[in-house]
Amino acid sequence: MGEQLQLYSYWRSSAAYRVRIGLGLKGLAYETLPIHLLRDGGEQHGEAFRKANPQGLVPALRHGDRVLSQSLAILEYVDEVWPEQPLLPKSADERGRARSIALAIACDIHPLNNLRVLQYFEHTWEVPQPRREAWVRHWIEQGFAALESMLADDPMTGRFCIGDTPGLADCCLVPQVYNARRFHVDMAPYPTLLRIDEACQALPAFEAARPERQPDAPPA
Amino acid sequence: MGEQLQLYSYWRSSAAYRVRIGLGLKGLAYETLPIHLLRDGGEQHGEAFRKANPQGLVPALRHGDRVLSQSLAILEYVDEVWPEQPLLPKSADERGRARSIALAIACDIHPLNNLRVLQYFEHTWEVPQPRREAWVRHWIEQGFAALESMLADDPMTGRFCIGDTPGLADCCLVPQVYNARRFHVDMAPYPTLLRIDEACQALPAFEAARPERQPDAPPA
Numbered sequence: 519m520g521e522q523l524q525l526y527s528y529w530r531s532s533a534a535y536r537v538r539i540g541l542g543l544k545g546l547a548y549e550t551l552p553i554h555l556l557r558d559g560g561e562q563h564g565e566a567f568r569k570a571n572p573q574g575l576v577p578a579l580r581h582g583d584r585v586l587s588q589s590l591a592i593l594e595y596v597d598e599v600w601p602e603q604p605l606l607p608k609s610a611d612e613r614g615r616a617r618s619i620a621l622a623i624a625c626d627i628h629p630l631n632n633l634r635v636l637q638y639f640e641h642t643w644e645v646p647q648p649r650r651e652a653w654v655r656h657w658i659e660q661g662f663a664a665l666e667s668m669l670a671d672d673p674m675t676g677r678f679c680i681g682d683t684p685g686l687a688d689c690c691l692v693p694q695v696y697n698a699r700r701f702h703v704d705m706a707p708y709p710t711l712l713r714i715d716e717a718c719q720a721l722p723a724f725e726a727a728r729p730e731r732q733p734d735a736p737p738a
Numbered sequence: 739m740g741e742q743l744q745l746y747s748y749w750r751s752s753a754a755y756r757v758r759i760g761l762g763l764k765g766l767a768y769e770t771l772p773i774h775l776l777r778d779g780g781e782q783h784g785e786a787f788r789k790a791n792p793q794g795l796v797p798a799l800r801h802g803d804r805v806l807s808q809s810l811a812i813l814e815y816v817d818e819v820w821p822e823q824p825l826l827p828k829s830a831d832e833r834g835r836a837r838s839i840a841l842a843i844a845c846d847i848h849p850l851n852n853l854r855v856l857q858y859f860e861h862t863w864e865v866p867q868p869r870r871e872a873w874v875r876h877w878i879e880q881g882f883a884a885l886e887s888m889l890a891d892d893p894m895t896g897r898f899c900i901g902d903t904p905g906l907a908d909c910c911l912v913p914q915v916y917n918a919r920r921f922h923v924d925m926a927p928y929p930t931l932l933r934i935d936e937a938c939q940a941l942p943a944f945e946a947a948r949p950e951r952q953p954d955a956p957p958a
Contacts, residue, residue: 594833595833614811614815617810643869665792
């Protein structure tokens with residue numbers, strides 16, 4: 519399994535951002551294959567990329583002759599193939615909780631707010647921009663309130679989402695906090711999320727994965 | 739870990755339906771704790787249930803003194819705690835693919851169409867019902883076209899999503915096909931999905947998990 523990893527990515531995709539963090543935490547090198555989600559109507563819809571990932575979504579990871587889609591499937595895959603620096607904790611209880619937090623973001627916040635949904639509102643329903651932004655904030659705020667309550671009260675919470683080692687749940691939390699800031703969500707009601715985000719941002723793997731640090735990011 | 743499993747469920751929730759199938763495939767007995775998502779403004783919003791799951795969503799699994807939320811986290815958890823009759827295949831490649839299919843449904847189709855989103859459209863945006871139903875069909879059709887293309891062409895596909903043993907991906911596919919039929923999606927363009935759905939429906943674990951077979955389903 520020594521083939522190079524190639525990641526189809528877009529600098530601002532928060533699902534790709536999750537995978538970049540995870541690969542960094544595990545110390546796995548990879549080549550970035552940028553897919554521009556806006557240019558030419560979206561390169562993710564082009565035939566070349568659809569052949570790699572019929573879903574037409576980033577991220578996707580090429581390893582050997584196979585391409586794997588879905589950020590959480592990719593993170594679990596690299597954690598199984600390269601078990602060093604695990605992204606998941608050891609006990610079934612902690613693993614369950616890590617996945618539960620990750621999925622509360624990846625299923626119940628992010629898909630409602632991603633590009634294709636906002637494009638549907640704009641072009642098919644002609645929803646005005648302030649309403650679209652209120653929609654985005656609504657789901658982030660509802661999701662963050664639940665996460666704050668889950669994380670603030672649980673003995674499993676440590677410096678990071680699960681104990682004192684960053685992992686799968688943190689890979690999802692940090693990009694979602696980035697997105698929340700982009701949409702001007704007031705983060706004051708979520709002190710535990712803020713504290714964990716800050717602890718993560720201090721680590722090189724999180725720093726290197728930031729959208730503006732990507733090769734396909736526009737000049738500042 | 740001999741404590742009884744209790745599943746917070748709602749007969750028509752397709753995320754709860756996934757977990758019911760998985761518990762059935764593994765031969766795990768459980769008690770159903772019905773949470774009525776419509777009665778009294780939705781029992782999932784009540785204080786008692788919020789204490790168990792701050793997200794206010796079903797399903798959630800009580801095992802011992804902990805409650806685990808998120809259907810896919812629950813399925814992975816029971817697969818780790820009780821490894822017999824595994825829901826996930828053995829090789830990292832196949833496991834990655836199983837999760838990728840499951841997440842393509844659980845992240846990219848279902849969250850866009852669930853009750854709270856349709857309620858937001860109805861009550862906050864006052865979107866008329868035909869438009870809401872067109873929205874639901876749009877995401878199911880887009881998601882199913884991608885899944886059909888992924889599954890029809892891949893040597894890993896067998897009688898079920900991965901080979902000839904039903905598992906995690908099938909636990910997600912069958913409830914989504916049920917939902918598609920509820921919203922009158924034309925299934926003809928997805929012959930592979932139909933074939934796998936039919937193979938699943940012939941098995942007792944899938945039959946027992948059907949919405950209308952649940953203790954909280956209304957009389958036919």
